Ligand code: PRP
C-alpha cells in the first residue's frame with residue numbers, strides 16, 4: 752500500500768470522512784425506504800467498494816445485485832459513449848424500489864444510459880446514490896437523490912476508483928501525481 756500512496760499528490764477525502772458520510776447516507780436511505788422493497792443496483796467495478804460499506808450502514812431489509820457496462824471511445828481517465836451491458840441483473844426489478852449505487856458521476860453519460868435502460872423495466876421507483884459528484888464536468892443532466900461529496904474537477908482514485916485499473920484498494924479518495932500519467936501511461940488526464 753505504501754507504494755501506491757506515494758503516487759498520490761493529495762488526499763481529498765479521508766477514510767474517516769468516508770466512514771462518517773456513508774453512515775449518514777445509510778441512515779437517510781434506511782429512513783426513506785422503511786417498509787419498502789429496496790433493491791440496490793451497483794455499477795461495476797468502481798461502485799463495489801462503496802456498496803460494500805453502504806449496505807452495512809443500511810439497517811432495513813434489502814437486496815442488491817450488480818451490472819457491468821462497457822463504454823467505448825473513452826480513455827483511462829474518461830468514460831464516453833456507453834454502448835452495452837456486459838453483465839445484467841439476475842432478477843426482475845419490476846415493481847421494486849431500485850436505488851442505483853455509483854462511485855462517481857462525471858459527464859453523467861453512464862448514469863443517463865443506466866437509468867434509461869432500467870426505467871424500461873418498470874420499477875416502482877428509480878433513484879440514484881452516488882458517492883462522488885463532479886458537477887463542473889456534467890454533459891448530460893442526471894438527478895442525484897443521495898450524494899456523498901461534491902468534488903472539484905480533478906481526477907481522483909482510491910476507494911474503488913481507478914487509473915488504468917490500479918489504486919481501487921486505497922482506503923481514501925486522492926488526486927494522483929501528474930507524473931503518474933506520463934511514461935508507461937501516456938494519456939493526459941482531461942478531468
Ligand atoms: C467510471 C465510474 C462511473 C463512470 C462515470 O466508470 O465508475 O461509472 O466512470 O463517468 P461518466 O459520468 O462520465 O459516465 P469506468 O467506465 O471508469 O469503469 P469502472 O467503474 O470499471 O472503473
Ligand code: 7HP
Pocket residue numbers: 828829830855857905906907908912913914942
Ligand atoms: C471516471 C473516473 N474514474 C476515476 N476518477 C475520476 O475522477 C473519474 N471521473 N470519471
